[in-house]
Amino acid sequence: MPDTAAEQSRGAPAIARARWSAARVAGWLLAIAAGVGTAWLAYWWTERVSIERLRVNGAQRLDVYAKSLDNLLDKYEFLPRLLELNKDVIALLQDPDNPALRRSVNEYLERVNRQAGSRTIYIVNLQGVTQATSNWRSSDSFIGDNVSFRPYVQDALRGAPGGFYGVGTTRLEPGYFFAHGIYLNGRMLGVATVKVNIESQQRDWAQGSDQVMLTDANGVVFLTSVPAWKYKTLAPLAGAVREHLQTTRQYHSYPLEPLDFAHESMRDDGTRIVAIRRPGDPVRFPGPARMLAQTRSLAPRNWQFIYLSDLGQARANAQAAAVFSCVAFGFLLMLFLYVRQRQRSVAQRLQAKADLQNAYNNLEAMVAERTSSLNLITKSLSEEIEVRRKAEQLLHLTQNELFQAGKMAVLGQMSASITHELNQPLTALRTMSDNAVILFERGRMDEVKANLQRISQIVARMGGITGKLKIFARKSNTGLSAVSVHTAVQNALVLIERRLELDKVEFRLHISNEDVYALCDSNRLEQVLLNLLTNALDSMAGSARRRLTLDVYSDKERVVIRVADTGPGLTDEARARLFEPFYTTKPQGQGLGLGLAISEQIVREFGGLLKADEVEEGARFVIELKTAQQETA
Incomplete structure (x- = not known):
């Protein structure tokens, strides 16, 4: 009996150790099973998500390709x-x-x-x-x-x-x-x-390993992103179909051989898994590549788009996810074992807590200091922005006054010809009014009526001249709109008409019958035109041959106005300093040197360009403006 009891007492720890070992083995087996299950689930889920992404991307591309092709064909159907x-x-x-x-x-x-x-x-x-x-x-x-x-x-x-x-x-x-x-x-x-x-449609089809093909009602591929598939068939053609295609010579003499294309399975979302051998696949390749096929019918032409997405990447993603899940599961298992075995002392935890509190306090102080600094910077920036805004307003007002001064200077230079233009009709008015009194006293009413009608016409002409001067002298607004170039040209010509006659200048105007509209301001455009025309007349003052040419032409995007003269032209120095303020080639007292500088800035504010062309004779200035549509009330 004692020996039996001793044996039982010695066997109990062994049994306990055996049970513990069995429990450990069972735990490890359970952990391995959980790891394998997680890897399989990650593989299945990743593959499903990758295929769904391929489907969504393919469906979007099919929509784009189908709409692009329909739009191209619809454009020519009429x-x-x-x-x-x-x-x-x-x-x-x-x-x-x-x-x-x-x-x-x-x-x-x-x-x-x-x-x-x-x-x-x-x-x-x-x-x-x-x-x-x-x-x-x-x-x-x-x-x-x-x-x-x-x-x-x-x-x-x-x-x-x-x-x-x-x-x-x-x-x-x-x-x-x-x-x-x-x-x-x-x-x-x-x-x-x-x-x-429609062959150009192929250039934008499918990137990377995906392919697109467009087939007719007989399954013949006639557009595709893979050149080797063109004029191949999805399946062998029936004899009657092949005979019909030969009769109509739809595909000339191409043999229309079938592709290595097979349907494997249909998915719940309407897509199919197909197997197809692609050009360039090695001979040792285990078989045709498995791809996700999506189709889109193009009615009423009975065409069918087929978008093929390579499933190799989805499979690779799934494998990578499975491997990653295994690694992650192993890492978590090792971390669990590490946490179980490591003992943290209370002192370390308290020290870590104290260090964290200290860092938190320092962080609050740093945040407060940084906030104060940012507030000062913000205040300084606000003050600088306000100063810049006021400076820009002052600059804008100064520019407007400079533009107005330029116009007044032009009007001053033209005062002599304008005075002569008004003195003639005034003298005629006085003479005709005196004649009307004499004719009235003599009872010659028909001649009195004719005199009064002539007086009315002369007054209307004088009103037109003064009206143009009044419009030109007013200040311009800053907004841009559709402006009639014909009207601007005619208004500018009215102001130099008398000078053309006095200086005996041959004037040529080349402009289309249809009105042209430019995006600008009418008053400032007239100022630029008048400045260029006046400069041209001044430059020809000592020339034996005086000819002034004004050309206007336009296209869908721009309006071009060219002013050319037969004067002495531009020197290299003048061309280099053409738009420099206060630079002038005129004698002292005849110009401030601001006309071209102001004109260039006005055209630039319109979004256009003012430049001088190199010509064999004289000088030619070119204005380029954006074309605008006529505005209607």
């Missing part, structure tokens, strides 16, 4: 109908043997094709024979070609607008063809066809 409005096109279809008509229509189609940016435009008769084309100057012109076998021509001849993608039979150049019947009084005379190049 063009064949437009040709029906040309009377020469109608006349040529009625009289195809008229060479003058054919040349006129060829030139018209060439011009429309160039302006529209299409590839080719041509007209065919009811037999499908081309009568006129925009490429009539080329050696491989379409004139005389029979295109009646093309589906788009057949559709148009049946009365339905035709649309068709195909490879050209003459130049082997692919494009999309629009066709529409040409009618006269309800009777069809022929078909107008427009060919548009």
Whole structure:
């Protein structure tokens, strides 16, 4: 009995140790199982999220590509109908043997094709024979070609607008063809066809490892980001389909071989997992690449966009997530063991707490000091901003006064010619009024009436002159608006008209009949024009030949005004200091040297440019302003 008890007492710790070991082993096994489960969950979740991102990104790109292609085709859809409005096109279809008509229509189609940016435009008769084309100057012109076998021509001849993608039979150049019947009084005379190049769409398709393809109703790939896939098929073509394509020569003589393309599975979101071997994949590659395929139909053309996203990156992301989860789980496990084994003393915790409190107090002091410094800086900046604002206001007021002084100086220089311009009608008014009294006393009422009418016309003319001076002398506002360049030119010419006559200056004005509008201020533009015209007249004072030229022309973006004279021109020194304030080449007392400096600043405030061109004779100044649309009330 004693031996049995002793054995039992010695065996109890062994049993306890065995149980502890078993518990440790079970704990480790549970931890490993948890790690494996976490890795699998991370792999599954990351792959799912990556594929969803690929789907969302692909759907967005498909929307962009589809809208871009639709917008391109919609832009040209109206063009064949437009040709029906040309009377020469109608006349040529009625009289195809008229060479003058054919040349006129060829030139018209060439011009429309160039302006529209299409590839080719041509007209065919009811037999499908081309009568006129925009490429009539080329050696491989379409004139005389029979295109009646093309589906788009057949559709148009049946009365339905035709649309068709195909490879050209003459130049082997692919494009999309629009066709529409040409009618006269309800009777069809022929078909107008427009060919548009859509190959440029491929350049913006898919970046990186993703690919895009556009297929027709038969599954033929005719646009793709992968050149090796072009004119391949998603599946082998049926005999009847291949025969039809050969008849219409839609893809010329391309063999239309099938791609290594297979559908593997359909996902719940409507996308598919497909397997396809891509160009450049090594031979040792285990098989066709697995990709996420998304489709988008383009009605009514029965085309289909297919966007292929490489799943290799999603798989790599999932593997990386699984590895990361294993590493993270191991790190957390090691951290747990480390925390369990490490004992922190109470003194260390108290010391750490004291250090943290001290750091917190120091941080508050530093924040308070920094806040005070920032307040001082903010106050200083506010004061500086206020000083700058007042300086800018003063500068603006000074500039306006300088502009006004410049105008007054110009008016002073013109005072002699203006006084002469007003003295003549005043003398005429006095004479005619005295004559009217005498005629009235003699009872010659008809002549009195004619005298009074003439007096009224002279007064109106004097009012026009003084009105122009009054408008020119007033201060300008600072706002910009659409200003009639024709009106500004005429107002400036009124003020120098008399001087042109006195100085015997030949004046030439080149301006379009249609009014031109520039973005500026009318009064300040007239000031610039008057300054340039006056300077030109001053420079020609000693010239044997005096000719002043004013040119105005415009395009969609700018208005250009050029003032040229036949004076002595500009020296190198004058050209270098042209817009320098108070610099002048005129004799003392005849100019302040501010005219060009003020004019250059005015044009620059308009957002334009004032410069001097180099010319062989005389001088030429050029004003460039932004074009503006006419403002209506």
